[in-house]
Amino acid sequence: MACFRSHVLVCGGTGCISGGSAQIIETLLKNIKANFLEKEIDVIQTGCHGMCEAGPIVVIYPEGTFYTHVNTEDAKEIVAEHLLKGRIVKRLLQKESLTAQMVPHYRDLPFYRKQVRIALRNCGYINPDSLDEYIAMDGYQAWLKL
Amino acid sequence: MTGDKNNMPKLTNPDELKKLREMAIAEISARHECTYRIIIGLGTCGIAAGGRKIMEAAMEEIARCGLKDVSIETTGCIGMCQNEPLMDIVRPGEPRVTYGN
Numbered sequence: 256m257a258c259f260r261s262h263v264l265v266c267g268g269t270g271c272i273s274g275g276s277a278q279i280i281e282t283l284l285k286n287i288k289a290n291f292l293e294k295e296i297d298v299i300q301t302g303c304h305g306m307c308e309a310g311p312i313v314v315i316y317p318e319g320t321f322y323t324h325v326n327t328e329d330a331k332e333i334v335a336e337h338l339l340k341g342r343i344v345k346r347l348l349q350k351e352s353l354t355a356q357m358v359p360h361y362r363d364l365p366f367y368r369k370q371v372r373i374a375l376r377n378c379g380y381i382n383p384d385s386l387d388e389y390i391a392m393d394g395y396q397a398w399l400k401l
Numbered sequence: 402m403t404g405d406k407n408n409m410p411k412l413t414n415p416d417e418l419k420k421l422r423e424m425a426i427a428e429i430s431a432r433h434e435c436t437y438r439i440i441i442g443l444g445t446c447g448i449a450a451g452g453r454k455i456m457e458a459a460m461e462e463i464a465r466c467g468l469k470d471v472s473i474e475t476t477g478c479i480g481m482c483q484n485e486p487l488m489d490i491v492r493p494g495e496p497r498v499t500y501g502n
Binding site for chain 1: 409415418419421422424425426427428429430431432435443456457460461463464467472473474475476477
Protein backbone atom coordinates (compact mmCIF):
# COMPACT_ATOMS: atom_id res chain seq x y z
CA MET A 256 0.00 0.00 0.00
CA ALA A 257 1.35 3.39 -0.90
CA CYS A 258 0.82 6.54 1.10
CA PHE A 259 0.82 9.82 -0.79
CA ARG A 260 0.69 13.04 1.19
CA SER A 261 -1.17 14.89 -1.52
CA HIS A 262 -3.63 13.88 -4.21
CA VAL A 263 -4.10 16.01 -7.32
CA LEU A 264 -7.49 15.34 -8.87
CA VAL A 265 -7.82 16.40 -12.49
CA CYS A 266 -11.29 16.39 -13.98
CA GLY A 267 -11.73 13.90 -16.81
CA GLY A 268 -15.28 14.89 -17.70
CA THR A 269 -16.14 15.62 -21.31
CA GLY A 270 -15.96 19.39 -20.95
CA CYS A 271 -12.58 19.38 -19.24
CA ILE A 272 -11.10 16.81 -21.65
CA SER A 273 -12.03 19.01 -24.56
CA GLY A 274 -10.45 21.86 -22.65
CA GLY A 275 -7.19 19.90 -22.50
CA SER A 276 -7.23 18.12 -19.14
CA ALA A 277 -5.43 15.05 -20.51
CA GLN A 278 -2.49 17.29 -21.45
CA ILE A 279 -2.68 18.80 -17.98
CA ILE A 280 -2.26 15.36 -16.45
CA GLU A 281 0.77 14.74 -18.68
CA THR A 282 2.32 18.08 -17.72
CA LEU A 283 1.66 17.48 -14.02
CA LEU A 284 3.27 14.03 -14.11
CA LYS A 285 6.27 15.34 -16.01
CA ASN A 286 6.85 18.24 -13.64
CA ILE A 287 6.22 16.18 -10.54
CA LYS A 288 8.89 13.74 -11.71
CA ALA A 289 11.27 16.61 -12.57
CA ASN A 290 10.90 17.96 -9.02
CA PHE A 291 11.41 14.53 -7.42
CA LEU A 292 7.94 14.59 -5.91
CA GLU A 293 6.62 11.35 -7.40
CA LYS A 294 6.76 9.47 -4.09
CA GLU A 295 4.65 12.12 -2.35
CA ILE A 296 2.08 13.20 -4.88
CA ASP A 297 -0.52 11.10 -6.65
CA VAL A 298 -2.33 12.33 -9.77
CA ILE A 299 -5.82 10.99 -10.32
CA GLN A 300 -8.26 11.53 -13.16
CA THR A 301 -11.79 11.87 -11.85
CA GLY A 302 -15.22 12.16 -13.35
CA CYS A 303 -17.13 15.39 -13.95
CA HIS A 304 -17.41 17.88 -11.06
CA GLY A 305 -20.47 19.53 -12.52
CA MET A 306 -19.03 23.04 -12.85
CA CYS A 307 -18.18 22.66 -16.53
CA GLU A 308 -17.99 26.38 -17.31
CA ALA A 309 -15.01 26.53 -14.97
CA GLY A 310 -13.00 23.80 -16.66
CA PRO A 311 -10.40 22.40 -16.87
CA ILE A 312 -10.65 21.77 -13.14
CA VAL A 313 -7.89 20.64 -10.78
CA VAL A 314 -8.54 19.94 -7.08
CA ILE A 315 -5.69 19.41 -4.64
CA TYR A 316 -6.11 17.48 -1.40
CA PRO A 317 -5.77 17.58 1.58
CA GLU A 318 -6.20 21.35 1.26
CA GLY A 319 -9.27 21.05 -0.99
CA THR A 320 -7.96 23.83 -3.26
CA PHE A 321 -10.19 24.32 -6.29
CA TYR A 322 -8.33 25.54 -9.38
CA THR A 323 -10.29 26.46 -12.48
CA HIS A 324 -9.53 27.29 -16.13
CA VAL A 325 -6.21 25.51 -15.83
CA ASN A 326 -3.91 25.13 -18.83
CA THR A 327 -0.60 23.32 -19.21
CA GLU A 328 1.45 26.40 -18.26
CA ASP A 329 -0.69 26.75 -15.15
CA ALA A 330 -0.10 23.08 -14.37
CA LYS A 331 3.64 23.72 -14.36
CA GLU A 332 3.11 26.60 -11.95
CA ILE A 333 0.87 24.49 -9.72
CA VAL A 334 3.66 21.93 -9.32
CA ALA A 335 6.38 24.54 -8.77
CA GLU A 336 4.40 26.72 -6.36
CA HIS A 337 1.66 24.71 -4.68
CA LEU A 338 3.05 21.18 -4.63
CA LEU A 339 6.71 21.98 -4.12
CA LYS A 340 6.51 25.13 -1.98
CA GLY A 341 3.04 24.97 -0.46
CA ARG A 342 2.02 28.34 -1.94
CA ILE A 343 -1.48 28.41 -3.34
CA VAL A 344 -1.68 29.90 -6.83
CA LYS A 345 -4.30 32.56 -6.11
CA ARG A 346 -4.94 33.63 -9.69
CA LEU A 347 -6.16 30.12 -10.57
CA LEU A 348 -8.66 29.86 -7.73
CA GLN A 349 -12.33 29.62 -8.56
CA LYS A 350 -13.83 33.08 -8.21
CA GLU A 351 -15.99 32.28 -5.18
CA SER A 352 -12.83 31.19 -3.35
CA LEU A 353 -11.23 34.58 -3.88
CA THR A 354 -13.83 36.57 -2.00
CA ALA A 355 -13.48 34.54 1.18
CA GLN A 356 -10.95 35.48 3.84
CA MET A 357 -9.34 32.05 3.88
CA VAL A 358 -9.25 29.87 0.81
CA PRO A 359 -12.17 27.52 1.40
CA HIS A 360 -12.04 23.77 1.09
CA TYR A 361 -13.80 22.38 -1.98
CA ARG A 362 -16.69 21.09 0.12
CA ASP A 363 -17.29 24.55 1.61
CA LEU A 364 -17.60 26.38 -1.68
CA PRO A 365 -21.05 27.96 -2.04
CA PHE A 366 -21.64 26.03 -5.27
CA TYR A 367 -21.11 22.65 -3.62
CA ARG A 368 -22.24 23.41 -0.07
CA LYS A 369 -25.78 23.88 -1.27
CA GLN A 370 -25.90 20.56 -3.08
CA VAL A 371 -26.92 17.27 -1.53
CA ARG A 372 -25.57 14.67 -3.89
CA ILE A 373 -26.94 11.18 -3.81
CA ALA A 374 -26.27 9.19 -6.99
CA LEU A 375 -23.49 11.61 -7.98
CA ARG A 376 -21.81 11.71 -4.58
CA ASN A 377 -18.50 10.30 -5.83
CA CYS A 378 -18.23 12.43 -8.97
CA GLY A 379 -15.07 14.45 -9.00
CA TYR A 380 -13.84 12.65 -5.89
CA ILE A 381 -12.73 9.25 -7.16
CA ASN A 382 -11.26 7.72 -10.28
CA PRO A 383 -14.33 6.19 -11.95
CA ASP A 384 -12.19 3.42 -13.50
CA SER A 385 -10.93 2.20 -10.15
CA LEU A 386 -12.93 -0.51 -8.40
CA ASP A 387 -10.74 -0.06 -5.32
CA GLU A 388 -11.75 3.57 -4.97
CA TYR A 389 -15.39 2.67 -5.47
CA ILE A 390 -15.11 0.07 -2.73
CA ALA A 391 -13.44 2.64 -0.44
CA MET A 392 -16.54 4.79 -0.89
CA ASP A 393 -18.75 1.88 0.20
CA GLY A 394 -19.14 0.25 -3.19
CA TYR A 395 -20.65 -3.26 -3.24
CA GLN A 396 -21.68 -2.99 0.42
CA ALA A 397 -25.12 -4.30 -0.52
CA TRP A 398 -23.44 -7.65 -1.21
CA LEU A 399 -22.70 -7.96 2.51
CA LYS A 400 -26.38 -7.83 3.25
CA LEU A 401 -27.22 -10.77 1.03
CA MET B 402 -0.58 7.43 -11.51
CA THR B 403 -2.64 4.91 -9.57
CA GLY B 404 -6.01 3.76 -10.69
CA ASP B 405 -5.28 1.16 -13.36
CA LYS B 406 -7.01 -1.48 -11.37
CA ASN B 407 -8.34 -3.78 -14.06
CA ASN B 408 -6.54 -6.88 -12.81
CA MET B 409 -8.52 -7.30 -9.63
CA PRO B 410 -8.92 -10.91 -8.45
CA LYS B 411 -12.41 -12.23 -7.76
CA LEU B 412 -13.70 -11.65 -4.26
CA THR B 413 -15.26 -14.83 -2.97
CA ASN B 414 -16.31 -13.92 0.54
CA PRO B 415 -17.49 -10.81 2.44
CA ASP B 416 -14.37 -10.68 4.60
CA GLU B 417 -12.23 -10.13 1.53
CA LEU B 418 -14.44 -7.20 0.57
CA LYS B 419 -14.13 -5.74 4.08
CA LYS B 420 -10.36 -6.07 4.00
CA LEU B 421 -10.14 -4.53 0.55
CA ARG B 422 -12.34 -1.67 1.68
CA GLU B 423 -10.08 -0.91 4.64
CA MET B 424 -7.02 -0.88 2.39
CA ALA B 425 -8.73 1.25 -0.24
CA ILE B 426 -9.89 3.80 2.35
CA ALA B 427 -6.31 4.09 3.57
CA GLU B 428 -5.08 4.67 0.02
CA ILE B 429 -7.39 7.61 -0.58
CA SER B 430 -7.16 9.00 2.95
CA ALA B 431 -5.47 12.18 1.68
CA ARG B 432 -8.85 13.22 0.25
CA HIS B 433 -10.85 12.56 3.40
CA GLU B 434 -11.09 14.89 6.36
CA CYS B 435 -8.72 13.06 8.72
CA THR B 436 -8.92 13.09 12.50
CA TYR B 437 -5.17 13.08 13.04
CA ARG B 438 -2.83 15.49 11.33
CA ILE B 439 0.93 15.35 10.91
CA ILE B 440 2.44 18.67 9.89
CA ILE B 441 6.03 18.72 8.63
CA GLY B 442 8.05 21.92 8.41
CA LEU B 443 9.16 22.41 4.83
CA GLY B 444 10.18 26.03 4.69
CA THR B 445 13.71 26.81 3.58
CA CYS B 446 15.09 25.84 7.00
CA GLY B 447 13.03 22.67 7.09
CA ILE B 448 14.12 21.56 3.65
CA ALA B 449 17.75 22.31 4.41
CA ALA B 450 17.58 20.30 7.63
CA GLY B 451 16.15 17.26 5.83
CA GLY B 452 12.43 17.67 6.44
CA ARG B 453 11.60 15.79 3.27
CA LYS B 454 13.27 12.62 4.59
CA ILE B 455 11.22 12.90 7.77
CA MET B 456 8.06 13.24 5.69
CA GLU B 457 8.99 10.21 3.58
CA ALA B 458 9.64 8.17 6.72
CA ALA B 459 6.26 9.21 8.12
CA MET B 460 4.56 8.27 4.83
CA GLU B 461 6.27 4.87 4.78
CA GLU B 462 5.25 4.13 8.34
CA ILE B 463 1.66 5.12 7.64
CA ALA B 464 1.65 2.86 4.59
CA ARG B 465 3.21 0.01 6.57
CA CYS B 466 0.63 0.27 9.34
CA GLY B 467 -2.24 0.82 6.92
CA LEU B 468 -3.47 3.85 8.87
CA LYS B 469 -6.45 5.54 7.32
CA ASP B 470 -7.25 8.52 9.47
CA VAL B 471 -4.00 10.45 9.31
CA SER B 472 -3.24 13.27 6.92
CA ILE B 473 0.26 14.56 6.21
CA GLU B 474 0.52 18.27 5.59
CA THR B 475 3.41 20.62 5.00
CA THR B 476 3.96 24.06 6.37
CA GLY B 477 6.47 26.86 5.99
CA CYS B 478 8.97 28.24 8.43
CA ILE B 479 7.49 28.73 11.90
CA GLY B 480 10.50 30.59 13.26
CA MET B 481 12.17 27.85 15.32
CA CYS B 482 14.72 27.20 12.60
CA GLN B 483 17.43 25.92 14.91
CA ASN B 484 15.20 22.97 15.83
CA GLU B 485 14.29 21.91 12.30
CA PRO B 486 13.36 19.26 11.14
CA LEU B 487 10.09 19.87 12.97
CA MET B 488 7.10 17.59 13.00
CA ASP B 489 3.79 18.59 14.59
CA ILE B 490 1.09 16.16 15.57
CA VAL B 491 -2.47 17.36 16.05
CA ARG B 492 -4.93 15.08 17.80
CA PRO B 493 -8.47 16.16 18.57
CA GLY B 494 -8.94 17.40 22.11
CA GLU B 495 -5.21 17.81 22.64
CA PRO B 496 -2.90 20.77 22.15
CA ARG B 497 -0.59 20.60 19.16
CA VAL B 498 2.63 18.76 19.96
CA THR B 499 5.85 19.79 18.22
CA TYR B 500 8.76 17.39 17.86
CA GLY B 501 12.12 18.97 17.08
CA ASN B 502 15.36 17.70 15.63
